[in-house]
Amino acid sequence: MGLIILLGIGLVGYKLTDLNQKSKSVETIQTDIPLVFPENITEVEPCGEKLCLMTVGHKKGRRLIIVDPETGHLSSIVTFSDRP
Secondary structure: OHHHHHHHHHHHHHHHHHHHHHHHOOOOOOOOOOOOOOOEEEEEEEEOOEEEEEEEOOOOEEEEEEEOOOOOOEEEEEEEEOOO
16 A cells, blocks of 8 residues: 555656646747837837837837737837828
């Protein structure tokens, strides 16, 4: 009976360490965002399941860059012209 208890405890310990190793193996997503010098990111906000970056300093005006954080791809770039 003691052997069965020890095997059970060992199995539970093995499963816990196996789950910890699987949860730590998260793939890092990287992306290149086209910023033109001296354009700077001023705000970073979640917008739904996307990530919104507001920038200033682009020659055409302020830009809203929407990024898909799961893939790292740019969903869209919206430019707010400073000129009428």
